[in-house]
Amino acid sequence: MADPITISDLTKVYREGQIEVSAVNRLSFSLREGEVVGLFGPSGSGKTTLLSILGCILRATSGSLKLYGNEVSTLPEEKLPAIRKRYISFIFQGFNLFPALTAMENVQLGLKMKGISGADAESRAKEMLAEVGLEQRLRFLPRDLSGGQKQRVAVARALAADSPIILADEPTGNLDHANGRKVMELLKKLAVDKNRCVVVATHDNRIEDIFDRIIYMEDGGIIRERRGST
Amino acid sequence: MFYVALRILLYDKVRSLITLLGVVFAVGLIFNQLGIFLGLMETSSVIVDHTPGDIWVTSKNSKNFGFSQPFPEYLYDHVASDNDIQWAEKLIVTWAIIKQKEGGTEQVELIGFNPDTRIGGPWEMKKGNLRDLKNGNFAIVDESAMKRLGNISVGEYRDILFRRIQIVGISSGAKSFTTAPLVFMSYKLVQRISDWVGPDNTVFIVAKVKPGANVDHVKERLKGHLKGVDVYSKGDFSFKTRKYWAVETGVGFSFLLTIVISFLVGMLIVGQTIYNSTMEHIKEFGTLKALGATNREIYKIIFSQAMINALAGYIVSLIITTVSVKMYEAGGMVMVVRGWVNLLVLGLTLFMCFASAFVSVRRIKRIDPAILFRG
Numbered sequence: 001m002a003d004p005i006t007i008s009d010l011t012k013v014y015r016e017g018q019i020e021v022s023a024v025n026r027l028s029f030s031l032r033e034g035e036v037v038g039l040f041g042p043s044g045s046g047k048t049t050l051l052s053i054l055g056c057i058l059r060a061t062s063g064s065l066k067l068y069g070n071e072v073s074t075l076p077e078e079k080l081p082a083i084r085k086r087y088i089s090f091i092f093q094g095f096n097l098f099p100a101l102t103a104m105e106n107v108q109l110g111l112k113m114k115g116i117s118g119a120d121a122e123s124r125a126k127e128m129l130a131e132v133g134l135e136q137r138l139r140f141l142p143r144d145l146s147g148g149q150k151q152r153v154a155v156a157r158a159l160a161a162d163s164p165i166i167l168a169d170e171p172t173g174n175l176d177h178a179n180g181r182k183v184m185e186l187l188k189k190l191a192v193d194k195n196r197c198v199v200v201a202t203h204d205n206r207i208e209d210i211f212d213r214i215i216y217m218e219d220g221g222i223i224r225e226r227r228g229s230t
Numbered sequence: 231m232f233y234v235a236l237r238i239l240l241y242d243k244v245r246s247l248i249t250l251l252g253v254v255f256a257v258g259l260i261f262n263q264l265g266i267f268l269g270l271m272e273t274s275s276v277i278v279d280h281t282p283g284d285i286w287v288t289s290k291n292s293k294n295f296g297f298s299q300p301f302p303e304y305l306y307d308h309v310a311s312d313n314d315i316q317w318a319e320k321l322i323v324t325w326a327i328i329k330q331k332e333g334g335t336e337q338v339e340l341i342g343f344n345p346d347t348r349i350g351g352p353w354e355m356k357k358g359n360l361r362d363l364k365n366g367n368f369a370i371v372d373e374s375a376m377k378r379l380g381n382i383s384v385g386e387y388r389d390i391l392f393r394r395i396q397i398v399g400i401s402s403g404a405k406s407f408t409t410a411p412l413v414f415m416s417y418k419l420v421q422r423i424s425d426w427v428g429p430d431n432t433v434f435i436v437a438k439v440k441p442g443a444n445v446d447h448v449k450e451r452l453k454g455h456l457k458g459v460d461v462y463s464k465g466d467f468s469f470k471t472r473k474y475w476a477v478e479t480g481v482g483f484s485f486l487l488t489i490v491i492s493f494l495v496g497m498l499i500v501g502q503t504i505y506n507s508t509m510e511h512i513k514e515f516g517t518l519k520a521l522g523a524t525n526r527e528i529y530k531i532i533f534s535q536a537m538i539n540a541l542a543g544y545i546v547s548l549i550i551t552t553v554s555v556k557m558y559e560a561g562g563m564v565m566v567v568r569g570w571v572n573l574l575v576l577g578l579t580l581f582m583c584f585a586s587a588f589v590s591v592r593r594i595k596r597i598d599p600a601i602l603f604r605g
């Protein structure tokens with residue numbers, strides 16, 4: 001079976017006036033199922049741009065992006081929501097939960113976007129929130145949850161739909177070390193148990209040991225790559 | 231999506247309340263202006279509309295029902311003798327001064343009709359009988375004129391056109407566009423006391439065509455025969471009267487302008503609120519897109535918000551308007567709110583709210599994925 005993500009010669013160029021800036025510069029790699037990959041690098045190194053392209057919410061300037069062997073970089077814009085719906089879930093630093101919806105409803109809404117609704121969505125949302133330890137907080141609004149709990153709701157939302165690829169941007173960025181570590185361990189456990197491909201863009205060196213593989217980026221390119229300690 | 235939209239609106243209660251008030255204000259004003267305008271239009275042609283008959287003969291170039299000139303009464307015979315005419319009646323409409331009980335005067339619109347046939351007379355009586363107008367100096371006053379005429383009552387005497395006239399009845403529903411009270415008398419009495427009309431003139435001839443005869447054909451034939459007058463079908467004369475007040479006096483334009491301004495104000499308020507709400511939730515909407523939602527799925531949330539605002543504002547406005555109708559009635563004015571008016575305003579309200587949501591929809595379409603990654 002083809003790898004979840006395969007990129008080759010992937011390039012993203014931004015134009016600022018007369019100046020062209022390569023945010024991602026001729027990257028090539030493959031990511032496997034069950035693999036938890038960390039993208040490390042300073043601000044402006046291109047990790048968020050890369051994550052956006054992998055998530056099909058930003059188009060590369062050139063190069064190839066294949067999801068499970070299917071070329072998606074050449075697909076027209078209107079086909080991309082279906083690709084995201086089928087393959088990809090996101091976790092963001094700012095959680096991005098609807099403040100008016102409870103933890104349960106936020107997860108259900110995420111599921112609805114994946115085409116799952118009704119009783120099925122309700123039971124899956126409950127199950128996933130229980131897995132992230134929030135079975136007592138189902139009816140809580142985001143404002144009544146701590147930062148760590150909000151991020152766990154976001155993790156539940158990302159994982160509930162069984163998307164094979166999870167992309168996370170600074171998931172520990174708004175959390176203290178202990179909570180950040182808990183969230184990452186949870187993400188790792190769920191990813192490994194359910195055989196997901198997880199890509200995490202982060203600055204947080206304290207969680208390096210969580211990853212199976214670490215890619216260091218600078219100026220849009222890969223400067224180093226190593227296997228993780230796990 | 232409707233549920234999500236509702237939850238978003240309920241979450242920010244203050245903002246939603248302000249939006250609701252904005253919609254209620256705009257829609258209430260539209261209801262109000264439209265209702266009063268239609269009320270004025272109905273009153274402008276109320277006698278024409280309530281008088282049986284298919285054809286109206288008026289003086290040449292009459293602009294409307296209230297401003298017609300006298301013309302020779304003998305033309306009545308030409309009309310009545312037409313083979314396709316079932317009956318014809320003469321009607322006088324003129325202006326007069328009525329003396330108030332405590333002194334002072336008030337202008338009234340006098341209508342002289344035949345009490346035997348009742349054609350052109352009041353169609354609903356509160357007190358008295360139309361036949362009481364016969365054989366004497368008698369008048370019927372409409373109840374809407376009570377305030378203007380100082381609570382006039384049956385049996386009372388008033389000076390109208392310098393004649394002592396006894397009030398013998400009170401009618402209902404006969405209001406004039408100009409708000410001048412309508413006073414009904416027998417045709418013969420008005421013809422006798424009004425110098426303006428004169429003994430050999432009339433102001434209108436109303437005729438009914440025989441069953442099976444074509445109104446337009448009869449009308450055209452009469453037009454050809456009768457010189458110095460105009461001949462209209464009932465509908466045409468009613469429309470001409472309404473058109474005069476609505477278009478030629480500018481009344482319609484001023485009402486239309488207020489309706490348009492109300493519509494724009496409502497659109498701005500709803501648009502501003504939905505746009506602010508969209509911008510506040512832009513990351514969440516972006517996240518839904520990242521999860522695979524199509525633009526259309528997110529538009530559903532935006533348009534649901536617009537629809538909830540529209541329906542809530544409309545319902546509250548309708549309740550206020552229903553109460554207003556009673557208040558206007560008590561004040562002697564007519565405000566028309568009917569099924570089709572309700573549907574029209576509902577359509578305008580939905581259009582106003584949906585149109586205002588388009589700015590937000592455009593914003594959703596252009597969500598920059600970068601915002602999702604900002605903590």
